[in-house]
Amino acid sequence: MRRVNLQSNNKDFLNPPLNRRQGTSLVEVTVAFGLTATILASLFNVFELSHKRIIDAESETTALLLAREMMEEILSKEFEEPGTTGRFGRDSGESQTNRTQYDDVDDYDSYGANSPPRDVDGTSLTNYPTYTRRVTVTNISSTNFGLTRTDGSTPFKKIVVQVSSTVAGESDVYLEAIVSRK
Ligand SMILES: [Ca+2]
Ligand SMILES: [Ca+2]
Numbered sequence: 001m002r003r004v005n006l007q008s009n010n011k012d013f014l015n016p017p018l019n020r021r022q023g024t025s026l027v028e029v030t031v032a033f034g035l036t037a038t039i040l041a042s043l044f045n046v047f048e049l050s051h052k053r054i055i056d057a058e059s060e061t062t063a064l065l066l067a068r069e070m071m072e073e074i075l076s077k078e079f080e081e082p083g084t085t086g087r088f089g090r091d092s093g094e095s096q097t098n099r100t101q102y103d104d105v106d107d108y109d110s111y112g113a114n115s116p117p118r119d120v121d122g123t124s125l126t127n128y129p130t131y132t133r134r135v136t137v138t139n140i141s142s143t144n145f146g147l148t149r150t151d152g153s154t155p156f157k158k159i160v161v162q163v164s165s166t167v168a169g170e171s172d173v174y175l176e177a178i179v180s181r182k
Contacts, residue, residue, distance in 0.1 A: 056170065063163040063173035066117060066125075066133055070161045071175050073120060074135065078104040079157070079181045088139070088151035097122055105159055105179060106151070109137035115166070130167050136160045145178055155181035 081087045081104050089109060094101040099120045102108060112134035116125045139154045141147035148158075161175045 059165060059167065059170050060173060062128065063131060063165060063170075064175070066128060066131055067161045067163045067173050067175040070117075070133055070135065071159065071177060073099070074105050074108050074159055074161070075177060075179070077102060077107070079155075079179055080104050080106065080152070086152040105157055106137045108135045108159070111135045112162075117163075130165050132164045132166075134162045134164070136162070140178070 081091045088106045090096065090102075090107045094103075094107055096111065099108075099111070099118075099122070113132060114124070115130075115132040116128045117131055117133040118124055137157055137159050139149045139151055140156045140158045141149055142154050142156055145156065145158065157179050159177045159179065163173045163175075165172075
């Protein structure tokens with residue numbers, strides 16, 4: 001039987017240079033940890049940025065839906081007070097706070113500035129506490145839609161619905177439409 005001499009003169013045989021190896025391992029762990037931390041920080045930044053973009057997109061979509069809802073309601077009305085020509089603004093019996101009384105598009109001029117916005121019967125839309133909806137209606141030139149004219153003086157009107165948010169960094173959303181007398 002062959003014997004193995006455990007009392008070797010080679011110190012590394014029984015006592016491998018653990019300290020040196022551990023030191024190397026510690027550096028590797030430190031570097032690996034540093035790299036992991038850097039990667040995690042980068043991933044977190046990417047996630048945070050993506051999350052903000054998703055929130056921005058959702059907010060813009062909500063603002064656009066609120067604007068579209070109001071615009072569709074306005075576009076369902078007459079060009080001007082039924083039975084009249086050239087009158088502008090709310091007419092007798094039409095209250096600024098009660099849209100159920102509105103029957104033509106310029107009744108909506110200067111409507112809004114409520115936060116949260118309100119539905120047609122004046123109920124606050126409490127699911128949208130950070131939004132405000134405003135409407136502007138103006139008569140515009142028959143030959144140049146970029147020019148504003150005196151109220152009631154032309155057969156064209158421009159309707160602008162603006163939706164604003166109180167959340168910092170969110171831009172206003174505008175929806176415009178041009179309507180004409182039949
Ligand atoms: Ca009117
Ligand atoms: Ca009216």
